[in-house]
Amino acid sequence: MRSYPILVFAAATVALAGCSSHPEAPTASSTTTATPISEPPPLPQEAPLRAGAVAVSPRGVTTVVDVPSDATESQYGQACHAAKLWLDEQRAEPRTLVEDYLKTLQAPEANGPGSFNTPWVQLTPAQQAGVIMAANAAANGECG
Secondary structure (H helix, E strand, O other): OOOHHHHHHHHHHHHHHOOOOOOOOOOOOOOOOOOOOOOOOOOHHHOOOOOOOEEEOOOOOEEEEOOOOOOOHHHHHHHHHHHHHHHHHHOOOHHHOHHHHHHHHOOOOOOOHHHOOOOHHHOOHHHHHHHHHHHHHHHOOOOO
16 A cells, blocks of 8 residues: 555646646636726725815815814713704704704804804814714714
8 A cells, every 4th residue: 555655746746737837728717817806996075084184065064173082071972962962853864964963063153062062163173073073973873
């Protein structure tokens, strides 16, 4: 039963034949070409913002302030709850109303729990980011 080395040698020879540097004639299975798969480019509205950027909707509403929020847990909870109450009163899909809600908070006379009891223009960018984050969380049903 000394045929094991011969079988190993034969298997190695077959395996190495596939690595040959000699070109072979194409076979039916090797004539197809693979199309590389790539990710589609991002849509224009998905273009990432640079750090610190502010996004304003066509209606003039600030919808993104790209800085970390510095809202306290209490402020965030209060703002999220205020947004949830406002969104619930509208009796529509909450995610479609975030911009309308933010517009009410950004009005010059607005001053309530949704904006930390401070007019929008007096909030720091980090506080504005917290207000927007709370509004989006409320629209997604994430307020506690």
